[in-house]
Amino acid sequence: MNSFIQTEIKSSVLFLTLNxxxxxxxxxxxxxxxxRAALSxxxxxxxxxxxxxxxxxxxxxxxxHWMKSSINKTQKENEEDALNLARMIRALDECPxxxxxxxxxxxxxxxxxxxxxxxxxxxxxxxxxxxxxxxxGLIPATIGPIVMRKIGVSEARRLYLTGKRFSAAxxxxxxxxxxxVPTSTILSVTNDYLNELSSAAPEAxxxxxxxxxxxMGESLWKDDxxxxxxxxxxxxRVGAEAQEGMKAFFEKRTPSWKKALTxx
Numbered sequence: 363m364n365s366f367i368q369t370e371i372k373s374s375v376l377f378l379t380l381n382x383x384x385x386x387x388x389x390x391x392x393x394x395x396x397x398r399a400a401l402s403x404x405x406x407x408x409x410x411x412x413x414x415x416x417x418x419x420x421x422x423x424x425x426x427h428w429m430k431s432s433i434n435k436t437q438k439e440n441e442e443d444a445l446n447l448a449r450m451i452r453a454l455d456e457c458p459x460x461x462x463x464x465x466x467x468x469x470x471x472x473x474x475x476x477x478x479x480x481x482x483x484x485x486x487x488x489x490x491x492x493x494x495x496x497x498x499g500l501i502p503a504t505i506g507p508i509v510m511r512k513i514g515v516s517e518a519r520r521l522y523l524t525g526k527r528f529s530a531a532x533x534x535x536x537x538x539x540x541x542x543v544p545t546s547t548i549l550s551v552t553n554d555y556l557n558e559l560s561s562a563a564p565e566a567x568x569x570x571x572x573x574x575x576x577x578m579g580e581s582l583w584k585d586d587x588x589x590x591x592x593x594x595x596x597x598x599r600v601g602a603e604a605q606e607g608m609k610a611f612f613e614k615r616t617p618s619w620k621k622a623l624t625x626x
Contacts, residue, residue: 423471
């Protein structure tokens with residue numbers, strides 16, 4: 363029995379459930395390691411992966427308790443933590459079979475990274491999204507490249523810099539998600555896609571997914587890219603702004619840097 367995820371195989375589909383509902387499925391190091399381990403065991407008889415979150419919220423991003431502890435870690439330990447996130451997102455992105463992700467409630471921060479690494483994303487119509495890192499003095503470093511590949515540079519500029527929350531409808535407009543549906547139909551729409559995949563030749567599907575990666579090029583996951591973004595994130599985490607941002611979050615107060623900007 364996994365501690366932070368649940369896995370179940372039904373009819374050649376791996377159902378992978380983030381299982382920290384009390385923390386909105388925020389990801390810690392153990393959860394990331396378990397996700398990577400589950401994805402490393404994809405057998406030839408599996409046809410798809412369905413990723414979902416336990417409870418009413420898909421994923422709130424990185425666990426702030428875990429990230430706040432970065433101040434007591436060495437630079438090397440911080441870089442390894444950040445690389446753990448990059449490796450987990452890469453494992454999802456490079457999963458050899460289709461990945462369908464269901465978003466209920468919403469996805470923030472690293473949760474948006476999970477969404478961006480998926481092949482098919484179905485979001486309930488009331489879901490809310492945010493690349494919220496800058497609100498905490500952090501940046502979307504390790505997930506930044508894959509999210510930007512999905513939504514484009516223009517939207518990355520707007521959303522990385524503001525941390526603005528946006529609706530499922532906007533997420534569809536910027537190509538982060540594919541389907542926006544009522545909560546009552548999210549399972550049936552998922553089944554529709556699984557039925558489509560069941561009629562597609564398995565080896566052709568795997569090869570098509572590999573072709574997409576090769577056509578796009580592999581620069582996204584070059585070691586120097588993952589290492590450089592992880593290094594940036596590890597340095598940001600131990601900085602004064604990030605520590606103040608996370609402290610303010612836990613103390614339910616406004617961070618020290620917030621002040622009114624001039625209204626034009």
